[in-house]
Amino acid sequence: MESAFFIDIISIFSLIFTLTIIHKRSLKDRNKNYLLIAALIVIAQLIIDILMSVVTVQSQFQNNSVFSLLFVMRYPLSSLFLYYLLLFVGVETLQKKVKIFFAIPLIVDILLNIISLKTHWFYYLNTQGFAVRGTWFFLHAGIDFLYACLIPCFTIKSTMRSHILRETVEPLLFFIVPFVAYDINMYQSSVSIFWALIAWSLLFYYLFLIDRQFKFDALTKVRNRTAFDVRMTLLNKSKKSACLIVFDLNNLKQINDQFGHAVGDSRLTIAASVIESVFSPYGVVYRIGGDEFCVIGKDLCDNRLNKLLNDLNSLIAVKNAYLEFAQLSIASGFSWYSKDISAFQGFKMADTAMYQNKMHMKKQQVATI
Amino acid sequence: MTLFNHIGVDLFAFVPLSLAINLSYKLKLENRNTKYFTHALLMMLQILLCEMLRAYFLFYPTTWSYIISNALLDINNITSVALPYTLLKVSTNLFHDKQTKLLIKLPFIMQFFISIFHFYIRTFPPVDFVSTYYLDHYFFYYALIPFGYYIFFVYLDIKKYFSYENKKQRFPLLLIFGSTLICVILQEMYPNYLITNAGLTSGLLLYMIFFFDLKLDYDLQTGVQNVNAFHADMSEIQLRKKDTTLFIFDVNNLKKMNDSRGHGEGDKLIERSALCIKEVFHFVGNAYRIGGDEFCVLSKYMEAAQAETFIDEFQAYVSQQNEVLEIPLSIAVGYSSTHLFQIRTKDIYKTFSEADENMYQHKKQEKKGRSC
Numbered sequence: 169m170e171s172a173f174f175i176d177i178i179s180i181f182s183l184i185f186t187l188t189i190i191h192k193r194s195l196k197d198r199n200k201n202y203l204l205i206a207a208l209i210v211i212a213q214l215i216i217d218i219l220m221s222v223v224t225v226q227s228q229f230q231n232n233s234v235f236s237l238l239f240v241m242r243y244p245l246s247s248l249f250l251y252y253l254l255l256f257v258g259v260e261t262l263q264k265k266v267k268i269f270f271a272i273p274l275i276v277d278i279l280l281n282i283i284s285l286k287t288h289w290f291y292y293l294n295t296q297g298f299a300v301r302g303t304w305f306f307l308h309a310g311i312d313f314l315y316a317c318l319i320p321c322f323t324i325k326s327t328m329r330s331h332i333l334r335e336t337v338e339p340l341l342f343f344i345v346p347f348v349a350y351d352i353n354m355y356q357s358s359v360s361i362f363w364a365l366i367a368w369s370l371l372f373y374y375l376f377l378i379d380r381q382f383k384f385d386a387l388t389k390v391r392n393r394t395a396f397d398v399r400m401t402l403l404n405k406s407k408k409s410a411c412l413i414v415f416d417l418n419n420l421k422q423i424n425d426q427f428g429h430a431v432g433d434s435r436l437t438i439a440a441s442v443i444e445s446v447f448s449p450y451g452v453v454y455r456i457g458g459d460e461f462c463v464i465g466k467d468l469c470d471n472r473l474n475k476l477l478n479d480l481n482s483l484i485a486v487k488n489a490y491l492e493f494a495q496l497s498i499a500s501g502f503s504w505y506s507k508d509i510s511a512f513q514g515f516k517m518a519d520t521a522m523y524q525n526k527m528h529m530k531k532q533q534v535a536t537i
Numbered sequence: 538m539t540l541f542n543h544i545g546v547d548l549f550a551f552v553p554l555s556l557a558i559n560l561s562y563k564l565k566l567e568n569r570n571t572k573y574f575t576h577a578l579l580m581m582l583q584i585l586l587c588e589m590l591r592a593y594f595l596f597y598p599t600t601w602s603y604i605i606s607n608a609l610l611d612i613n614n615i616t617s618v619a620l621p622y623t624l625l626k627v628s629t630n631l632f633h634d635k636q637t638k639l640l641i642k643l644p645f646i647m648q649f650f651i652s653i654f655h656f657y658i659r660t661f662p663p664v665d666f667v668s669t670y671y672l673d674h675y676f677f678y679y680a681l682i683p684f685g686y687y688i689f690f691v692y693l694d695i696k697k698y699f700s701y702e703n704k705k706q707r708f709p710l711l712l713i714f715g716s717t718l719i720c721v722i723l724q725e726m727y728p729n730y731l732i733t734n735a736g737l738t739s740g741l742l743l744y745m746i747f748f749f750d751l752k753l754d755y756d757l758q759t760g761v762q763n764v765n766a767f768h769a770d771m772s773e774i775q776l777r778k779k780d781t782t783l784f785i786f787d788v789n790n791l792k793k794m795n796d797s798r799g800h801g802e803g804d805k806l807i808e809r810s811a812l813c814i815k816e817v818f819h820f821v822g823n824a825y826r827i828g829g830d831e832f833c834v835l836s837k838y839m840e841a842a843q844a845e846t847f848i849d850e851f852q853a854y855v856s857q858q859n860e861v862l863e864i865p866l867s868i869a870v871g872y873s874s875t876h877l878f879q880i881r882t883k884d885i886y887k888t889f890s891e892a893d894e895n896m897y898q899h900k901k902q903e904k905k906g907r908s909c
Contacts, residue, residue, distance in 0.1 A: 170542065170545070171541075171542050171543075171544075171545025171546045171549075171730055172545065174545075174546045174720075174723060174727075174730060174732050174735070175545070175546055175549045175735075177719070177720075177723070178546070178549075178716070178720065178735060178736055178739050181712065181715075181716035181719075181739070181743075182553070182716075182739055182742075182743060184712060185709055185712050185713065185716075185743050185746070185747075188708055188709045188712065189709060189746070189747075189750055192705050192706070192709075192750075345552075361549060364549070365552065368552050368553060368556065371556070371746070372556050375556075375560065375746060375749075378749075378750065378753065379563060381753075382753055386768075386769075428884050429884050429886045430884070
């Protein structure tokens with residue numbers, strides 16, 4: 169018996185734990201079913217691994233057709249796992265037609281695996297009843313490799329927008345582990361911890377996802393107050409210079425009272441999307457209060473910032489043309505912080521600038537009436 | 538039996554360990570109390586390294602390897618007590634009281650001295666050194682204290698998390714403790730492999746994830762659900778158009794208590810009020826903590842008379858509790874009911890503000906009554 173046997177057992181427990189936790193968060197992740205199926209497939213693979221190590225030791229189970237079939241199942245199951253993971257990662261970008269297109273290699277792989285029972289292309293059964301790689305095995309490996317490369321691509325695509333390096337790099341680390349494990353398996357086929365490593369990286373990936381969910385505001389899809397506080401403390405330590413822009417929705421309370429919370433929520437969402445579309449190339453947007461947003465951005469100069477704010481105002485005017493009632497109006501103020509000023513002081517300055525802007529806007533409104 | 542096979546599981550344990558260290562870094566930024574996790578993880582790292590080193594010396598013995606491996610074992614014995622001791626700090630608030638603090642610390646100190654003593658008595662009368670299962674016959678006596686700590690930790694945790702209303706976190710918690718238990722059993726069955734500590738490492742990571750996941754939905758201080766869960770459930774009610782009754786509770790005098798007697802007393806006040814609310818409204822609906830001193834209960838629709846009886850029952854329960862307590866509780870309650878199903882345009886948050894208004898009126902009345 170190998171130590172991989174015990175590793176598999178520990179990994180199965182961790183995966184069952186992951187499954188229960190995914191299952192618990194029912195409302196918030198609509199696409200969780202893909203991840204659930206993927207995790208179930210990994211559990212099946214781990215059980216097959218354990219069975220294999222038991223059969224190796226105990227000869228009375230060898231050459232049993234049921235066990236042999238189970239061992240053969242590993243190949244199509246691995247493609248299936250990767251396909252479901254791909255669906256989960258790219259579910260926002262994939263349309264139905266594209267989904268079917270991506271399923272073609274999977275179907276080919278499964279068919280070829282079934283045919284291989286007779287023709288021995290992918291594998292053949294040796295005298296002990298184990299499946300051994302056949303001459304055309306590289307085809308199956310190629311299909312798996314194709315999927316395995318597509319998954320990181322989709323992940324990068326979805327995380328590219330964030331400007332925090334940590335958040336882009338972290339999910340990629342998750343993909344390095346299986347590749348390393350695959351290499352180990354290629355050179356030393358006796359150490360079969362491939363699926364155990366996959367199990368742990370799945371857990372890690374899920375952790376990454378709930379961490380993101382915790383950082384994002386459910387309504388407006390921008391980062392929330394918690395993320396903002398963490399970022400501010402980090403910035404204070406790092407002593408880099410950058411700019412802070414604070415936004416505030418005018419009249420949100422009136423809109424809520426007059427037209428109901430649903431309308432107020434929709435205005436908030438519009439405001440967040442407008443701010444993000446203008447400032448996302450330059451910084452990260454946070455929702456720091458009920459009607460307050462903040463952008464932490466690169467060190468931009470005065471003129472550039474004013475130009476961006478003008479862009480924002482013109483975009484709001486465009487949006488307002490479509491809104492029949494409860495029109496948007498956003499007050500803004502900006503400030504910088506550097507080595508001399510702490511991030512919190514910088515924020516305070518931006519906040520006061522915003523309030524001045526708000527007062528100014530109110531005066532203008534009164535004047536026009 | 539090769540060295541690689543012997544320590545293979547421990548080697549693999551570095552995967553969960555590194556994940557756990559990553560997670561503890563994330564947790565540290567948000568919650569200071571979780572620094573104990575980081576300490577526990579560092580101890581785990583030390584235990585794993587010492588264990589592997591010891592295995593190396595046993596497989597390739599030199600003249601000094603006997604003493605070194607004994608020293609490593611004794612270091613591990615000390616750390617393996619310190620580990621559950623630190624974990625205890627995470628999950629409980631037993632550490633306010635000075636006497637219990639000492640009582641919990643006592644076995645730890647005992648183990649520390651026994652380990653040092655043991656190092657000396659074992660080195661001079663040398664025991665034979667042939668068996669591959671190198672935990673000697675003193676081991677079970679040794680393992681008793683850390684095992685006791687673990688059992689205590691598990692007992693406290695089960696007591697704490699099983700008192701939560703939502704039953705969904707019971708299974709994961711049992712899974713964590715079950716998996717570590719199975720690892721210990723496997724260790725007994727296959728003494729040629731090092732399994733226990735790897736199992737503990739993975740258990741520790743799973744426990745941290747459990748903690749992390751719970752924090753998304755629960756207020757860990759009081760054990761009721763938090764604002765995030767409240768808003769999620771409110772929007773679900775709005776979506777499904779369920780008929781609801783909303784109760785709002787406000788703990789009076791919290792600020793005064795915090796200022797005059799310190800935050801410890803204020804925390805106790807909050808915990809007690811949460812307990813009272815849970816006790817009475819347990820069968821009615823879910824409780825949420827929606828502010829520093831504000832709680833809310835969402836329940837199925839009930840008529841005004843029925844709601845009033847519940848509130849009376851609640852106030853009676855509070856006054857019954859007050860007879861025992863030094864600091865009397867006083868909680869203002871307001872409620873409001875709505876037929877969302879019939880009146881489709883109605884907003885659930887409007888009901889919320891109605892209930893809030895009722896609660897404030899109740900508070901005013903109470904203040905008036907006291908001043909009279």
